[in-house]
Amino acid sequence: MSENRPILTTRQGHPVRDNQSTRTVGERGPATLENYQFIEKITHFDRERIPERVVHARGAGAHGWFEAYGKIGDEPASKYTRARVLNETGVKTPMFVRFSTVAGAKESPETERDPRGFAVKFKTVEGNWDLVGNNLKVFFIRDAIKFPDMIHAFKPDPVTNRQEAWRFFDFVAQHPEAIHMVTWLKSPWGIPANYREMEGSGVNTYKLVNDKGEAVLCKFHWQPKQGVRNLTSAQASEIQAKDVGHATRDLYDNISAGNFPEWEFCVQIMPDGPNDHLSFDPLDDTKRWPEDQFPLLPVGRMVLDRVPDNFFAEVEQSAFGTGVLVDGIDFSDDKMLQGRTLSYSDTQRYRVGANYLQLPINAPQPGVKVYSNQRDGQMTYGVDGTGQNRHINYEPSTLGEGLAEAPKKTEYHQPVEGRLGRYQTSRTEDDYAQAGHRYRTFEDWEREDLIANLVADMKQCPEPIQLRMVWHFWHADEDYGRRVAEGAGIDLEKAKALPPLPGRAAPHKRLQAETYTEGGNAPQKVAAE
Numbered sequence: 001m002s003e004n005r006p007i008l009t010t011r012q013g014h015p016v017r018d019n020q021s022t023r024t025v026g027e028r029g030p031a032t033l034e035n036y037q038f039i040e041k042i043t044h045f046d047r048e049r050i051p052e053r054v055v056h057a058r059g060a061g062a063h064g065w066f067e068a069y070g071k072i073g074d075e076p077a078s079k080y081t082r083a084r085v086l087n088e089t090g091v092k093t094p095m096f097v098r099f100s101t102v103a104g105a106k107e108s109p110e111t112e113r114d115p116r117g118f119a120v121k122f123k124t125v126e127g128n129w130d131l132v133g134n135n136l137k138v139f140f141i142r143d144a145i146k147f148p149d150m151i152h153a154f155k156p157d158p159v160t161n162r163q164e165a166w167r168f169f170d171f172v173a174q175h176p177e178a179i180h181m182v183t184w185l186k187s188p189w190g191i192p193a194n195y196r197e198m199e200g201s202g203v204n205t206y207k208l209v210n211d212k213g214e215a216v217l218c219k220f221h222w223q224p225k226q227g228v229r230n231l232t233s234a235q236a237s238e239i240q241a242k243d244v245g246h247a248t249r250d251l252y253d254n255i256s257a258g259n260f261p262e263w264e265f266c267v268q269i270m271p272d273g274p275n276d277h278l279s280f281d282p283l284d285d286t287k288r289w290p291e292d293q294f295p296l297l298p299v300g301r302m303v304l305d306r307v308p309d310n311f312f313a314e315v316e317q318s319a320f321g322t323g324v325l326v327d328g329i330d331f332s333d334d335k336m337l338q339g340r341t342l343s344y345s346d347t348q349r350y351r352v353g354a355n356y357l358q359l360p361i362n363a364p365q366p367g368v369k370v371y372s373n374q375r376d377g378q379m380t381y382g383v384d385g386t387g388q389n390r391h392i393n394y395e396p397s398t399l400g401e402g403l404a405e406a407p408k409k410t411e412y413h414q415p416v417e418g419r420l421g422r423y424q425t426s427r428t429e430d431d432y433a434q435a436g437h438r439y440r441t442f443e444d445w446e447r448e449d450l451i452a453n454l455v456a457d458m459k460q461c462p463e464p465i466q467l468r469m470v471w472h473f474w475h476a477d478e479d480y481g482r483r484v485a486e487g488a489g490i491d492l493e494k495a496k497a498l499p500p501l502p503g504r505a506a507p508h509k510r511l512q513a514e515t516y517t518e519g520g521n522a523p524q525k526v527a528a529e
């Protein structure tokens with residue numbers, strides 16, 4: 001044993017001379033109330049947990065860095081964006097990444113069939129930029145107002161506390177736009193082998209803005225240099241029987257062994273505007289931007305090279321939000337993105353506390369000094385930088401002291417026109433073409449696994465849900481609907497005879513015959529090469 005071990009103290013700095021025994025009156029007498037050391041220890045322990053994230057509760061994190069190529073495809077990055085993090089080469093921007101599953105609780109198995117969260121914090125010289133994404137490039141819904149209902153259906157039943165397939169499909173059956181995501185999720189792509197061998201995507205549509213104040217629409221993607229590897233349900237069950245934290249273990253083991261995972265950061269871009277010529281709405285996050293029309297343009301790379309020193313301080317208390325953008329990256333009118341942007345910082349003020357941005361894991365890099373007039377609140381750790389006159393914690397000041405506004409830049413001014421209202425549909429008329437295309441372009445083993453998983457799920461659903469789900473699958477691809485119906489013993493003709501959902505247009509059968517093209521499973525092919 002080392003003689004030089006640090007001495008145990010209380011949080012008040014008092015040395016602890018006996019950490020083994022409670023103070024009592026005599027050897028067998030009662031404990032006394034003035035035992036400050038004991039009371040501090042136990043009462044702090046009583047408060048060790050904070051609420052788990054309402055979604056994405058199970059996660060693992062790692063530190064690393066990002067390096068820009070200074071280009072977007074063949075063009076200088078400055079043509080599209082003035083964000084320094086994407087323009088300046090030779091700079092290693094520090095990063096923190098948290099991977100997660102969505103519906104499971106904090107200690108739930110990492111083998112679950114679920115999208116994987118891929119949340120990234122760039123600590124840039126211009127302040128933080130968070131990109132809060134998933135592994136799959138699309139989502140179930142396209143309007144944020146539906147998110148709480150969707151999560152209620154996906155999380156455990158309020159009576160039995162069990163996740164139920166029928167509750168999941170009861171919600172999905174009312175949302176044709178979810179069929180594309182469900183087709184990915186119920187295939188092996190719904191269980192990535194680990195966090196290293198999976199893609200990431202911002203999913204929602206953003207804008208890049210250049211020095212002239214011109215904007216393009218864009219999507220962000222992470223392509224793993226390790227390739228993509230997914231599991232069948234049977235493979236996942238085998239791992240889960242032995243290890244419920246296999247993905248965290250894989251991440252930590254590889255980083256600790258110096259086998260640093262790396263992703264290429266890519267963007268897809270298209271002109272801002274209505275883009276009426278497209279068969280899908282680029283602001284609809286249930287659709288992919290076909291990669292043959294909108295190629296993935298490399299902009300930089302990310303390497304993860306350090307595991308956290310402490311899980312709670314760095315991973316549990318980390319807080320990512322879609323509102324955290326740097327100059328040169330902007331919001332689009334993607335309704336999901338706008339709804340999400342309210343939700344993240346709101347939940348973090350509740351989950352971590354009003355001053356969550358003062359924690360080292362969430363604060364900007366040390367080179368970026370925070371000067372703000374935000375003050376006080378629980379757990380205030382420091383006072384943000386002020387001007388010379390520390391009495392002036394407001395702005396503007398007649399005395400010309402205190403903090404000053406930053407110099408103006410050429411703003412991007414988006415023209416907006418329309419009638420205020422609640423619009424149920426997106427401009428995308430067809431919610432089945434991309435799902436059907438996905439079904440047809442899966443490899444055989446992926447399609448087999450997809451059908452087997454859906455058949456098992458359908459068997460747990462009551463008939464009205466079964467019929468409506470088969471109706472959706474059949475509209476995506478006739479073979480898809482037929483195979484699910486046959487496997488689960490569902491009457492295909494009865495399903496086909498259903499009327500369209502109330503308030504939804506009849507599906508466009510003609511689109512199924514059209515050749516719809518998309519980039520395909522490009523990363524998986526990279527892995528196989």
Ligand code: HEM
Pocket residue numbers: 052053054055056059098099100116117118119132133134139143144145147201202203204318319320336339340343344347348351
């Ligand atoms: C309107 C829709 C959505 C809402 C309201 C919403 C809300 C939330 C909330 C409240 C959290 C917990 C945050 C925390 O406690 O720190 C969260 C976490 C997360 N969400 Fe969403 N979400 C939505 C859609 C999405 C979508 C489309 C994606 C993927 C692109 C996504 C990816 C994530 C990720 C990765 C996390 C975990 C972040 C972390 O690791 O700390 N969410 N979301």
